[in-house]
Amino acid sequence: MVNWMDPAVIAKTNVIFNNLSHFAIGAYFLEVAQSLYFEWDVIRGYRKFRIGQLLYFYCKWLLFGAFVGMLIVFNVSTKINCQALYTWNQFGGNTSMGAASTLYVAPPSPHFSFHWCFRLTVCS
Numbered sequence: 644m645v646n647w648m649d650p651a652v653i654a655k656t657n658v659i660f661n662n663l664s665h666f667a668i669g670a671y672f673l674e675v676a677q678s679l680y681f682e683w684d685v686i687r688g689y690r691k692f693r694i695g696q697l698l699y700f701y702c703k704w705l706l707f708g709a710f711v712g713m714l715i716v717f718n719v720s721t722k723i724n725c726q727a728l729y730t731w732n733q734f735g736g737n738t739s740m741g742a743a744s745t746l747y748v749a750p751p752s753p754h755f756s757f758h759w760c761f762r763l764t765v766c767s
Contacts, residue, residue, distance in 0.1 A: 675703065678703075709739060
């Protein structure tokens with residue numbers, strides 16, 4: 644049986660968590676980099692801007708900022724203002740998750756807006 648309180652085991656799991664977090668954040672940064680052309684086309688006016696894209700851009704770039712903050716937390720070795728950084732990570736992560744949830748619910752809303760069960764679920 645593994646002794647999870649052993650300092651060697653804790654150190655090993657910390658390294659695994661750090662590496663896994665860097666990998667996942669790197670995958671998200673790759674997704675952001677791949678979609679820059681689309682966003683640049685929207686900014687330049689080559690693609691039509693729709694109001695739903697505003698929430699998409701908000702969610703994407705706020706989560707990007709929160710991930711940058713997480714990378715700072717994982718890799719910093721000097722004294723920093725931790726309260727401001729953790730507040731930013733909490734705000735960025737929570738509001739981007741709320742925006743993502745709204746993006747998930749928004750497309751089917753017009754189709755079910757008259758059904759009482761849908762109204763009860765969304766409003767509660």
